[in-house]
Amino acid sequence: MRAQFVLSEIFIGLRRNLTMTIALVITTALSLALVGSAMLMRKQVSEMKDFWYGKIEVTIFLCDPVSDTGQCHKTAVSQDQQSAIQTALYANPVVQKVYYESKADAYKHFKDLFKDSPDLTKNVSPDALPPSYRVKLKDPKKFDVIQSEFQDMPGVDAVTDVSKGLKPVFSLFNGIGTSAFVVAGFVVVASVLLIFNAIRVAAFSRRRETGIMRLVGASNLYIRLPFLLEGALAGVIGAAIAAGLVSIGKAYLVDQVLAPNLKFARWVSWADVIHIFPVLFLIGIVLSTLSSFFAIQRHLRV
Amino acid sequence: MERVVKNYPTSTRPALDDVDVDIDKGEFVFLVGSSGSGKSTFLRLILKEEVPSAGRVHVAGKDLSTLSSWKVPALRRSIGCVFQDFRLLPNKTVFQNVAFALEVIGKPQGTIDKVVPEVLDLVGLDGKAQRMPDELSGGEQQRVAVARAFVNRPMILIADEPTGNLDPQTSVGIMKLLDRINRTGTTVVMATHDSAIVDSMRRRVVELSQGKVVRDQSRGVYGYGA
Numbered sequence: 001m002r003a004q005f006v007l008s009e010i011f012i013g014l015r016r017n018l019t020m021t022i023a024l025v026i027t028t029a030l031s032l033a034l035v036g037s038a039m040l041m042r043k044q045v046s047e048m049k050d051f052w053y054g055k056i057e058v059t060i061f062l063c064d065p066v067s068d069t070g071q072c073h074k075t076a077v078s079q080d081q082q083s084a085i086q087t088a089l090y091a092n093p094v095v096q097k098v099y100y101e102s103k104a105d106a107y108k109h110f111k112d113l114f115k116d117s118p119d120l121t122k123n124v125s126p127d128a129l130p131p132s133y134r135v136k137l138k139d140p141k142k143f144d145v146i147q148s149e150f151q152d153m154p155g156v157d158a159v160t161d162v163s164k165g166l167k168p169v170f171s172l173f174n175g176i177g178t179s180a181f182v183v184a185g186f187v188v189v190a191s192v193l194l195i196f197n198a199i200r201v202a203a204f205s206r207r208r209e210t211g212i213m214r215l216v217g218a219s220n221l222y223i224r225l226p227f228l229l230e231g232a233l234a235g236v237i238g239a240a241i242a243a244g245l246v247s248i249g250k251a252y253l254v255d256q257v258l259a260p261n262l263k264f265a266r267w268v269s270w271a272d273v274i275h276i277f278p279v280l281f282l283i284g285i286v287l288s289t290l291s292s293f294f295a296i297q298r299h300l301r302v
Numbered sequence: 303m304e305r306v307v308k309n310y311p312t313s314t315r316p317a318l319d320d321v322d323v324d325i326d327k328g329e330f331v332f333l334v335g336s337s338g339s340g341k342s343t344f345l346r347l348i349l350k351e352e353v354p355s356a357g358r359v360h361v362a363g364k365d366l367s368t369l370s371s372w373k374v375p376a377l378r379r380s381i382g383c384v385f386q387d388f389r390l391l392p393n394k395t396v397f398q399n400v401a402f403a404l405e406v407i408g409k410p411q412g413t414i415d416k417v418v419p420e421v422l423d424l425v426g427l428d429g430k431a432q433r434m435p436d437e438l439s440g441g442e443q444q445r446v447a448v449a450r451a452f453v454n455r456p457m458i459l460i461a462d463e464p465t466g467n468l469d470p471q472t473s474v475g476i477m478k479l480l481d482r483i484n485r486t487g488t489t490v491v492m493a494t495h496d497s498a499i500v501d502s503m504r505r506r507v508v509e510l511s512q513g514k515v516v517r518d519q520s521r522g523v524y525g526y527g528a
C-alpha cells in the first residue's frame with residue numbers, strides 16, 4: 001500500500017470540506033478538553049482527600065486556662081484527666097495514631113502556618129493556644145464515634161473534625177467535575193455526529209473516485225482507509241488542541257490563580273496533566289474512527 | 303489456463319431469464335438487444351456488482367457465487383471496464399487518470415511511470431498525457447478510458463456501449479482499438495446498439511430480448527438476418 005497516495009487522498013478530502021473539517025476539529029477539541037478537565041477535577045478531589053486524610057483528621061483540644069467553653073471553666077486539664085484521655089484514645093479501635101501537641105508545640109505550629117502574616121503571629125502569645133491530641137483515624141468517616149466518646153470526658157474542651165471544613169470544597173469540585181462530564185458527553189455526541197456527516201459528505205463528493213477504485217479492483221481497505229484516516233486525523237488534531245487547552249488551564253487557572261491563593265491543598269501536578277493526554281488521544285481517535293467507520297458502512301458502497 | 307465460462311440459468315425477475323452463455327478466452331463478443339433487454343445486467347454479473355438470484359456465473363474458472371467478498375477486488379483487477387460516459391476524473395490529467403487505476407491497487411511508482419506511457423501509446427494518445435479530460439474530444443476521452451481499463455492487462459475487457467456517445471467515424475477508431483486489444487489475447491465483451499459496427503466486425507453476436515438469449519451466432523450481424 002502506498003502511503004503517499006493514501007496521505008494525499010486524506011488531505012484532499014480534508015481540504016475539500018474545510019469548513020466542516022474546522023467545525024469537527026473544534027467540537028472534538030472542546031469535548032475532549034471538557035473530558036480532560038473533568039478528569040483533572042476528579043484527580044484534584046482525590047488528591048485533596050489524600051492530602052487531608054493523610055494528615056490528622058480529628059483534634060481533641062484539652063482544657064486550658066484560656067478556654068472558657070464547656071466543662072473547662074478556665075482551668076487547665078489535670079494530669080489524671082489527660083492520662084485518662086490518652087489511655088482511652090490508645091484503646092479505641094477506630095484510632096490509628098495519636099500525636100500529643102503541647103502548648104509550646106501548638107505555638108510553633110501556629111507560627112509556622114502563618115509565617116507569612118506577621119501581624120497575626122505578633123498578637124498571639126505562646127500561652128494563647130491550648131494543648132491538644134491530634135488523632136488519625138483508621139477510617140476518616142468514623143468521626144462521630146470519637147466525638148461522642150470524648151466530647152464529655154473531663155478535661156476535654158472540644159473535639160473537631162478537621163476535614164469537615166473541606167467537605168463543601170470537595171462537593172464543589174465533584175459537582176464541577178460531574179457537570180463537566182455531562183457537558184462533555186453532549187459535545188462528544190455532537191462531534192461524533194459531525195464526523196459522521198463530514199465523512200458522508202466526503203464519500204459523496206468522492207463517489208467518482210471510489211466508483212472507479214471499485215471497478216479497477218482496489219481492495220476495500222484501500223478504498224476505505226483514506227476516509228477512516230481522515231476521521232482519525234480530525235480526532236488526533238482535536239485531541240492535540242484539547243491537550244493544549246487543558247495545559248493552558250493548568251498553567252494559568254491552577255498555577256497562577258488557584259495555587260498561590262489557596263495554599264491549603266496540593267494541586268494537580270503536570271504529571272497528572274500529562275497522564276490524561278493518552279486518554280484524550282485514545283478517546284479522540286477511537287470515537288472519530290468509529291463514527292467514520294459507520295459513515296462509510298452506510299454511505300460508501302464497496 | 304483461463305477458460306471463461308458464464309452460465310446463467312438465472313432469476314425469477316426477468317432482467318435475465320435463464321440465460322446460458324459460454325464465452326471462451328480470447329473471444330470478441332457483441333451483446334446486442336434493445337434497452338432493458340438485460341445487456342447491462344449481464345455485464346454487471348460478470349463484475350459481481352450484482353449477484354444472480356439463481357444460477358451460477360463462472361469467470362476465469364471461478365464460481366462467483368462462492369467467491370468470498372474479499373476476493374472480489376482480485377476478480378475486478380482481471381477485468382477492465384469501459385462505459386458510454388467514459389467516467390474519467392475531471393480534475394486529473396490523462397496520465398493521472400490512467401495511473402490512478404494502478405495507484406489504487408498498490409502498484410509501485412516505477413511500474414506506473416513505465417506502463418502508463420506504453421498504454422497511452424497503444425491507444426494513440428502519446429503526447430496528450432498532460433491534458434485534462436475536458437480538453438479532449440469524446441473519442442479521445444474514450445481512448446483514455448480504454449487505456450485505463452487495459453493498463454493492468456486484464457484478461458477480460460467489458461465495454462458497455464463504448465461508442466454510444468461518439469460519431470460513427472470516431473466509433474470506428476475505438477472499435478479498431480478494441481480489436482487490437484482483443485488480438486493481444488484479451489477477451490472483449492461489448493454491449494452495443496450500433497448495428498453498423500456489429501455488421502462490419504463480423505464477430506460473435508449474442509442477442510438478448512427481455513432477459514432471454516434469442517440468438518447466438520459466431521460471425522453474426524446486428525439485425526434479424528441469417
